[in-house]
Amino acid sequence: MVNNAGYAFVCPFEDLSMDEIKAQFETNFYGSVRVMQVVLPTMINQSYGRII
Structure with a gap:
């Protein structure tokens, strides 16, 4: 799983x-x-997985 949630404000x-x-x-x-x-x-149930 690529764990990437986010945003940024474009202002000072x-x-x-x-x-x-x-x-x-x-x-x-x-x-x-x-x-x-x-x-x-x-x-965990699959005994496999990666979090990036």
């Missing part, structure tokens, strides 16, 4: 609101964690 950092930063973190970090939580049990 100082123009971002805290809500925008939190939303980006939710997607970029927790999105990847959630995908691994769903896929990992199958990989």
Whole structure:
């Protein structure tokens, strides 16, 4: 599995609101964690799998 969820704002950092930063973190970090939580049990049951 290629675990790649994310996006970036194209603007100066100082123009971002805290809500925008939190939303980006939710997607970029927790999105990847959630995908691994769903896929990992199958990989363990198959005794095979790679997360990139």
